[in-house]
Amino acid sequence: MVNQNNSTSEVNQSLDSDDKNLMDIAQYLKAVQLGHKRSIPPLQKWQPKHCGKMDLCVKANGEWWHEGQLIRRQALLDLFSSVLWKESGKFYLKTPVEQIEIEVEDEPLFINTVEQVEVENKKYLQLTTTNQDVIIVDAAHPIFMREFQGEARPYVHVRFGINALIQRAAFFHLIEYGELLENAQGDTILSLTSGDLHLQLGT
Template identity: 40%
Template sequence: MIDLKELPDNEALPPVHQWQPDFCGDMDMLIKANGDWIHEGGKIHRPAMVKMFSRILWQEAGEHFLVTPVEKVRIQVEDAPFLVTQWRRIETTAGWAYEFTTATEDVLVLGENTDLWLADFQGEQRPYLSMRYGMKALIGRSVFYQLTECLEPVTVGEESGLGLISAGKSYLLMQDE
């Protein structure tokens, strides 16, 4: 259904936001809440294939699509289409920052090109980062546990507690009672 020959052959993100193809229908593809990509009932085991699909992912009105210049197919996403699997502290022009890398090799710098928030998913509070085109990335459990060792006192608006300061911006993760 998706013609892979229509896609750019480099590492840069294709200009999905400029493409306006007609909707072609639904594709039997699911991104599970644990970050697994499932096609026709089977897990996609090739990281390069998952990465390629992630580069043409688009969100519109709460739905997710794979988009090429000539096709647009809807896929299902249980929670977040991206999963953060690594992090590190880096020095930026705005001071120290947290850099996150997703399973699909997207790099996000908290406070520069992404924000952090907690939201409910099936009765559980989970941490997310903002991504391109209004999508989100779930911070993986092991990454989040590692980050808890970096929490420091922060104030955001009128609320205070523990959180992260990255690129000069504060993010509250645990509110004082």
């Protein structure tokens, strides 16, 4: 016979543990983002009016083009990327007073740095974008493969439905933190662990 009180207690302890892990990660990220002097506005709280479309395109290779001109100023790219919003499959730049549609060929964020960090005695994969966003890989921010123009590419979920492409050099570095396996079909699989999350990616 199962002791209902013990069972409930164990569930509560598990939930408390999950909450603590999330709080630990959140606290760690807050400190890291402050170190990078990077903050994201509360876009989800803003309800601006739609103001049409801007001639701004984020290319699949990471370049930002405005009215036929390549944007080179990193400070401007960092600012634009901090107000990126995705809604009904479309990308926007969002402020408290206006929401302007832009074109994105694939995804607007790009991972160029991969590290392994320790948070409360657990090892996590930490990814950093070219705009200094820091992402801890977990259940809410998983790495996954998706096809683009006939090529399987690796991504990680960042925020607001927006993903970041893991660039080639960063992906090779990511492989160093995982294990290459072979499945029953003879395909190569990359096995990764970040905290309690276990991922297997077809390469």
